[in-house]
């Protein structure tokens with residue numbers, strides 16, 4: 557089978573590998589869609605790897621943590637899944653026994669391994685997956701949509717639902733890359749009035765078409781002032797930062813109303829804030845948004861179907877695996893937004 561490897565320094569290799577055999581409790585999946593994510597860039601560059609242990613970022617592991625496909629073989633002891641079943645993959649492979657795993661938060665497990673960072677992922681014609689990480693796709697959900705539900709849409713659904721985003725809420729979204737665009741789409745489906753903020757007009761246009769009621773180009777106007785204006789000085793109920801950029805993180809804290817909430821979703825290692833004014837004296841709730849507990853996927857898939865979320869519109873480019881070098885180059889250069897490897901030239905299948 558063909559598989560991608562990222563040895564670092566922006567090198568991309570497409571290699572020939574044996575199709576793996578599913579072990580105890582595993583299934584073999586024929587990949588039908590595998591999305592490229594901003595976090596893959598740490599592997600592409602071979603440094604600053606936020607996810608994964610020692611071997612991540614050394615080109616030893618096949619990347620791809622947002623795949624979907626069809627089960628083609630069951631390992632010993634697998635129950636409740638069948639050959640031919642359509643699934644997406646939950647990326648966090650946990651021990652299955654600790655309190656976090658038992659509550660479905662596999663990515664909080666002390667021993668977790670990340671698909672596509674610690675173990676071979678979906679940028680290959682086939683990949684192995686523990687059976688308990690298989691997320692069954694309803695018939696109406698395409699492989700492409702299924703792949704995108706596992707990261708962007710799922711993260712936004714879980715985060716916004718926990719912060720009680722709903723009809724009557726005001727929601728500000730900072731940073732309109734694929735994650736922010738998904739935030740707009742999900743917030744709109746929840747019934748919130750969405751205000752979308754970015755520096756790029758093209759992204760603001762996409763946000764409008766995905767249901768944002770208002771957009772702010774923060775290069776042209778002060779986002780905090782503009783949002784205070786829109787909300788008559790009150791601020792928004794919930795602000796979500798998907799940029800990871802300190803000015804936007806601060807703006808998110810500043811535009812949230814008293815007793816409102818802010819979610820940080822864009823990865824970031826250092827920032828400066830003023831807890832007294834921005835959090836304490838507003839009795840603000842500040843949370844991190846990162847994936848969803850595995851049991852919630854059924855709700856997420858049902859939500860996407862029920863509200864007919866145009867998830868595939870988040871995909872700007874589709875590639876074959878042989879064109880992986882170009883796919884990663886263009887993604888790194890930000891010439892594409894969400895890019896996905898599709899297989900058999902049958903992306904919508």
Ligand SMILES: [Zn+2]
Pocket residue numbers: 593594595621622707
């Ligand atoms: Zn991702």
Ligand SMILES: [Zn+2]
Pocket residue numbers: 650651652653654655656657658665666667
């Ligand atoms: Zn565990």
